[in-house]
Amino acid sequence: MNIRRRHFIQSAAVAGTLAATPAVHARKNKAKRYRTALIGSGWWGMNILKEALAAENVKVVALCDVDRDKLELAAEEVEDLTGDTPNTYGDFRELLDKEEVEIAIVATPDHWHALNTIAAIEAGAHIFVEKPTGHTIAESRAMLEAARANDRVVQVGMHRRIGPHYVSGMKFLKDGGAGDIGMVKAFVHNRGGAELPTPNSPPPEQLDWKMYCGPAPMRPFNRKIHPGGFRHFLDFANGTLGDWGVHWLDQILWWTDEKYPKQIHSVGGRPVKGPVVLNDRHQTTDAPDHQVATYQFESFTAYWEHRRFAGMGPEKSSVGCHFYGTKGTFHMGWRDGWTFYPADEKKSPIHQKAVHKEPDGHSIDLLWADFVDAIETGQRPTCDVQIGHDATNMSLLGMLSLKLGRSIQWDGAQERVVSDDEANRLLSRPYENGWSYPGTA
Amino acid sequence: MAFNQRRVDSKLRQSGVVILVAFGSAMCGWLATNCQAADWPRFRGPNNNGVSQETDWNANWSSDGPTIAWRVEVGTGYSSVTIAKGRLYTMGNESNVDTVYCLNADTGEQIWSHSYSCATDANEFEGGPTSTPTVADGAVFSLSRCGDLFCFDASSGEIRWQVNVPGVTSIRTPGWGFSGSPWVTNGLVVVNVGDAGVALAVKDGSIAWKSADKDAGYSSFVPVVQEEHDRLIFGSARSYVCIDARTGAEQWRQRWLTTFGCNATNPVIVNEQVFLSSGYNRGSALLNFEDDEPVIAWKTKAFQNQLTSSVLLGGFLYGANGSVAEGATLACIRLTDGEVLWNEEEERVGGLTAAGPYLITISDEGVLKVIEPSGTGPKIVSQYRVFDEQCWTAPVLCDARIYCRGSGGSLVCVDVRQGN
Numbered sequence: 001m002n003i004r005r006r007h008f009i010q011s012a013a014v015a016g017t018l019a020a021t022p023a024v025h026a027r028k029n030k031a032k033r034y035r036t037a038l039i040g041s042g043w044w045g046m047n048i049l050k051e052a053l054a055a056e057n058v059k060v061v062a063l064c065d066v067d068r069d070k071l072e073l074a075a076e077e078v079e080d081l082t083g084d085t086p087n088t089y090g091d092f093r094e095l096l097d098k099e100e101v102e103i104a105i106v107a108t109p110d111h112w113h114a115l116n117t118i119a120a121i122e123a124g125a126h127i128f129v130e131k132p133t134g135h136t137i138a139e140s141r142a143m144l145e146a147a148r149a150n151d152r153v154v155q156v157g158m159h160r161r162i163g164p165h166y167v168s169g170m171k172f173l174k175d176g177g178a179g180d181i182g183m184v185k186a187f188v189h190n191r192g193g194a195e196l197p198t199p200n201s202p203p204p205e206q207l208d209w210k211m212y213c214g215p216a217p218m219r220p221f222n223r224k225i226h227p228g229g230f231r232h233f234l235d236f237a238n239g240t241l242g243d244w245g246v247h248w249l250d251q252i253l254w255w256t257d258e259k260y261p262k263q264i265h266s267v268g269g270r271p272v273k274g275p276v277v278l279n280d281r282h283q284t285t286d287a288p289d290h291q292v293a294t295y296q297f298e299s300f301t302a303y304w305e306h307r308r309f310a311g312m313g314p315e316k317s318s319v320g321c322h323f324y325g326t327k328g329t330f331h332m333g334w335r336d337g338w339t340f341y342p343a344d345e346k347k348s349p350i351h352q353k354a355v356h357k358e359p360d361g362h363s364i365d366l367l368w369a370d371f372v373d374a375i376e377t378g379q380r381p382t383c384d385v386q387i388g389h390d391a392t393n394m395s396l397l398g399m400l401s402l403k404l405g406r407s408i409q410w411d412g413a414q415e416r417v418v419s420d421d422e423a424n425r426l427l428s429r430p431y432e433n434g435w436s437y438p439g440t441a
Numbered sequence: 442m443a444f445n446q447r448r449v450d451s452k453l454r455q456s457g458v459v460i461l462v463a464f465g466s467a468m469c470g471w472l473a474t475n476c477q478a479a480d481w482p483r484f485r486g487p488n489n490n491g492v493s494q495e496t497d498w499n500a501n502w503s504s505d506g507p508t509i510a511w512r513v514e515v516g517t518g519y520s521s522v523t524i525a526k527g528r529l530y531t532m533g534n535e536s537n538v539d540t541v542y543c544l545n546a547d548t549g550e551q552i553w554s555h556s557y558s559c560a561t562d563a564n565e566f567e568g569g570p571t572s573t574p575t576v577a578d579g580a581v582f583s584l585s586r587c588g589d590l591f592c593f594d595a596s597s598g599e600i601r602w603q604v605n606v607p608g609v610t611s612i613r614t615p616g617w618g619f620s621g622s623p624w625v626t627n628g629l630v631v632v633n634v635g636d637a638g639v640a641l642a643v644k645d646g647s648i649a650w651k652s653a654d655k656d657a658g659y660s661s662f663v664p665v666v667q668e669e670h671d672r673l674i675f676g677s678a679r680s681y682v683c684i685d686a687r688t689g690a691e692q693w694r695q696r697w698l699t700t701f702g703c704n705a706t707n708p709v710i711v712n713e714q715v716f717l718s719s720g721y722n723r724g725s726a727l728l729n730f731e732d733d734e735p736v737i738a739w740k741t742k743a744f745q746n747q748l749t750s751s752v753l754l755g756g757f758l759y760g761a762n763g764s765v766a767e768g769a770t771l772a773c774i775r776l777t778d779g780e781v782l783w784n785e786e787e788e789r790v791g792g793l794t795a796a797g798p799y800l801i802t803i804s805d806e807g808v809l810k811v812i813e814p815s816g817t818g819p820k821i822v823s824q825y826r827v828f829d830e831q832c833w834t835a836p837v838l839c840d841a842r843i844y845c846r847g848s849g850g851s852l853v854c855v856d857v858r859q860g861n
Contacts, residue, residue, distance in 0.1 A: 043700055046722075073698045073722070080742075196560045201613045204656065204702075206679075223616045227701055298713075357770060359767050 021028025025094040033386040034372070037062040037125070039092045039116045041074035042227065044130060045107030048157065049074075049428035051357070051364040052105070052128075053081055060175050062099045064089040067227070068206040090208055092116050096123040103375075106130065107157075109230040110237040111216045114139035116437050117154070118146045126153040126375050128368070131246045132392035133385060135238065136431035138428035140396075141390045141415060142439025147385045148415045155371040155381040160247045161254060162364035162370060167339035172330070173255055175338060178351075179326030184255075184302040186239060186248035187435075188319045192289065192308040198224045215435035222283040234399075239287025240306045242395045244319070248306060249295075250391035251321045251332055260390065260412030266293035266401040272309045293398030294331055296306055304398060335361050480621040481839040481856050484573040484622040485707055486794075489663045489750040491835060493687075497702035498841040498857045500799055500811045502568035506825035510842060511549030515542055517561070517750075517850055518569025519808040523575040524839045525595070532583055532851055534561050534569035541574060541583045541591065543598055544583060546842070549854060553598025566766075567831060567848040571618070571659070577625035578643060584632050586618025592646060592806060593629070606634045610651045615678055617704065618658035626670040627684050633657050633675055637682045637691055653660040657707035662686075662751075676704030681717055695735045699723040706750040707799045709758065714738070716776065720764060722746025727779060739779035746773055747832055752795040757782070759800055759814050761790040765833050768805060771812070771819055791833065792835035803827070803836050803845055827853045 036058040038049050040063065052058045060078045063086050065071045071088045078086050089095040093211040096104075096119055100341050104120035106113055106129040114134050127147070129290075129422070133156055147154040160166050200220040203209035209221050216235040230236040231243050234384030238245075268291030270276065275381075276286040293304040312318040320333040328342040357365055367383065374381035393415075400423060401408050409418035417423035432438045485491045498550035499507070518531025523530045529546040531563035532539060539559040543552045576584040580601060581593040588607040593600055607614050612635040618755030621633030629640040629649050636655035641648055659674030665672040671686045677690035679702060685691040689721035697704055707718040715735070725741035728735040744762050747769060751760030753776065762784055770790035774781050791805035799822065800812040807828040813820045837844045841858040846853075 025764065043722075069698050069702070070700075073700065074697075077722075202654075359764065 005198055022347045033057055033059040034126075035059055035061045035100055036105065036147040036373075037064065037095055037099060037101045037120075038074065038105045038107065039064045040106060040108035040112070040130075041065045042067070042070050042107065045105060046074055046077065047132070047360060047362070048105050048107060048364055048368070049078070051368050052103075053078075053373065054365065055229065055368055058103065060084055061101065062087045062089060062095050062136065064092045064095045066090055066208040066211040067204075070227075071297055085341050092119060096120060096125075100124045100200075103128065109212075110242065111135040111235065112214055115215060117143050118438050119351075121146045121152045121154070124150075124152075126371075127385075127432070128155045128157065128371055129385075129388070130157045130269070131388055132238070132242055132395060133388040134392055134396070135236075136426070137393055137396050137400075137415065139438060140392050144385045144389045145439060154385035154388075155374065156383045156385060156391075157364065157366065157367065157382060158247060158250055158383040158388060158391060159367045160251065160361040161387070162366045162382050163356060164361075165337045165352050165356070166251070166332065168300050168352055169330070169332050171252075172338070172340065172350075172352075178323050178328055178329075178330040179343075181255075181323050181325040182250050182300050182323045184300065185305060185321070185322045186245070186252060186302065187360070188248070188324075189305075189307045189310065189312055189315075190312045193272065195284050197277040197284050198222055198290050199282055200280065210433065215431040217432050219278065220280060220283065220391065224283060224285060229285070232287040234286050237287075238395060238399045241288075241291055241293065241398050242312050243278040244306065245293075245304055245395040245398065246388075248300070248319075248321050249394035250387070252295075252302050253387075253390055253394065255323065256282070256297060256300070258299065260393065261295035261297050261302070261397070261410060263296040263407060263409055264293065264397045264401050265407035266291060266304075266398045268292060268402055270306045288402065291398070291402060293399075295394065295399065303324075323436055337400075341410045346355060346400065371424060398422070446657060447703045447767050449724075455664075461794040466704075479703045479839075480576075481837050482525045482576040483624075484521055484523065485663075485750065485835075486837075489707070489748055490709065491707075491794050492754070493702065493794060493838045495838055495841065496797050497859060498796070498838065499859050500797075500822050500857070501585075501833045502616075502811070502825060502857075505647070508824075508856040509800070509827070509842075510547070510856040512550075512851065513544065514539055514850045514855050515846070515852045516569060517567050517691065519571040519834050519848055520569070521662045521834050521846060522575050522844045522852070523574050524837070524844075528595070528640070529844065530574040530576060530581055531846065531852065532570040532572070532574060532585075533849075534559060535561055537561060537743035539570055539585050539589075541581070541593065543581070543593075543595075546840070546854070548850070550648075553593075554592065555593065555598060555600065557585070557589060559589065561586065561588045561722075569848070570590050570619040573636060573675060573815065574632075575623045575625060578642070579602075582623035582625060582630050582766045584619055584623055585619070586620070588619050588634060590616060590623065590632055590646070590770060592643070603635065604641060604646045604796060605637055606641070609676060610635065610639055610648060610654075612639065612651065613656060615656040617659065620705065621658060621675065622661040623655070623661040624670075624673060624686065629686060631662060631686050632788040633660065633662070633677075635676055637684055637694075638662075638673075638675070638686075638689060640686065640689060651691060652684075656702050657702060659748075660707050663707050663710055665710060671728065674704070674710065676708075676719070678702035678704065678744045680704075681708060681715070693730075694736055695728060696719075696736075697723065697726075703747075705748050706746045709751060709753050710753070710764055713751060714776075716751070717748035717755075718744060718760065720745045725779065727776065741774070741781065743784075744774045744779075745779045749790070749792045749835055752793060753812065754795055754798070754800075757814070758818055759793065759795070761793065765791065765805060771800075771814075773814060773816065773819075783818050785819055786855055788812075788819060794835050794838060796838050799840055801843060803832050803834075805832055806830070807832050807847055807851075809843065825855070827855060828849075 203221040268288035502640030561727035637652035678727035726740035761769035830849035
């Protein structure tokens, strides 16, 4: 894309890192090019696909999107990059019916992840799916079970388990660098203000709006939703906690030996964005503009905090996790790398810079290499569907408590809320427009 | 791009429509002896290319920087300035209220203003208007994000008429609101609303013709031939389109998809070729024409103008390459083959214009620079920080002053007269 020097240098650095990672294995089988389909070919889907193309182990056979502009753009880019002309589809079922697909990349809005993934698994494909794994917990569980039943590799796009500074930071923590940790905070803060209702409009001619809504309730089209705005509409996603929360709460699960929290409580709302509007004429988003969620584990307490106003404030970073230990505070950040602030203020902080693929600050290249390695060795990938499921559940349990307005006791072994039928009903949701909820829930 | 102003005016006079056509530029050229310098009566200037013909200005500033003639606050926004007959026009937004300003270009003193409500919101960057007023026929035309088109009497500020264009035409508002500057020709004012524009009568704001109810793009209009003001090229949401402004009839259309339906820059037209550039993972292309239909001569993703249009000097296009939110950088692309000759990582650009051999750039944080570019790289001649705020608006050189506008509302007049 841009030929900026900075980007070039960073790419070179990542390439250097690759040599020490499983990417070496992925290149063993040089002749092998996996027949790959992309379901959901917008910005992030194309980011994943371009990393796959750069790894030179895929042939893009098909693209799918409910927005024909996105399809056309993606097909043009694939053709420019490879000379191949992929087939294009507006319906993933038709794609899976007509194409022989070995790998499917799923990068649709959250409410489609389960149906897309399970259908592709059942068609025989290995899956690289964007996080979160599901929009409700039972969808995510059904994805996990489909992967296991069909013996397919499912890698979830949680590149923060493989990016170099995350790996070195986690080693620092697990080696006791921050001492005994009693509390963890995960957070993301942005700027923002009041939200005014946006007028509804007819769906753009290139968009299949009914298919976009899919299993979610139909609602009037609004430009706030598409393109790129679905995350803050709870029919399609789970707000900031369901987006950033999955990455950062996963850092906590990566660090701890415990598998799940036992009690969750969340509060939040829209005092700044204002009331939710959804009528024939106008809409606003409906996700909370701030939220706090506490997660009680056996041996420590964790909490999530996001604000979509006020910016970073007096803190040193607007995003990441703070692990509070007896030796000091460890900040696992994003572009700002990780930093350890010793409790003894006479000691200097320890800092590790981040290395990412830019401009979007990810490590999908490493995650892709790990994915292909898992396919070829039969081992579980670094961000296996179980890991994605557990991290997604952290976010979705926070949203569940927020919606209920009370704390919930979580039996993680059974994946049920203890003595709360109303809460258990919200582990899944009714599907609309003739779609059937996956799995046995 | 040697469009000679006098030659243009002589042709216009022959055609007998000199008063109706582009009053601002034509009149000032016509009465050249009475004008200190050409006016800048519309976005991207009298020649619609971001290039000023002025040569009598000081590009070499002392280490103390140039004199700041005046500073005023005009509210949030990305609107540039237009200047005619010593008056400056721009727009800004404060607490969901837009204001159109008419200021004395010499002193910054307000001559008149008009305010009206116009909602802004957080998906619109800092918010506020992105369109720049157009001066023509003794009137000022301004278009808000919400589609409110005003026709003001240029001298008094009296509203001759106002129309909410999407309201009366039942045409949808695109994702970031309306952004293109109005174009005035043949008794019509054309705005970038709908799939391929809407025209209203200058005399009363009645709708003359309209295009389909589809998302508009965010660019302004550029005439195919400078001497004729009726055939216009501009960005729609998913294509660049050429229309006959008299009827709205479409001449041709080049499909030009971006990730967010955002074609925001003006095409650059040279020798019957058209240069297009968009951000959002699109890139640039040069169009040739065969049987009056566009054919892509080359395309590249290595040069992407997201919001600020490039300028052409001596066969090279200079522009802000990349995402403005990430920090677009000054880059040079060769017109003939689309080769990016350089991309200066340290040279962040929010907006730019050209005059003589120089580029006048402003960084996305308010550092104004005079740069002498070439095919091998940029040479910084002068620089000075005019304010400390986000700036994605092109500076304007007019009558040896450079006008800079930050998105937070700072409007600064930098005096670059010789000897100053």
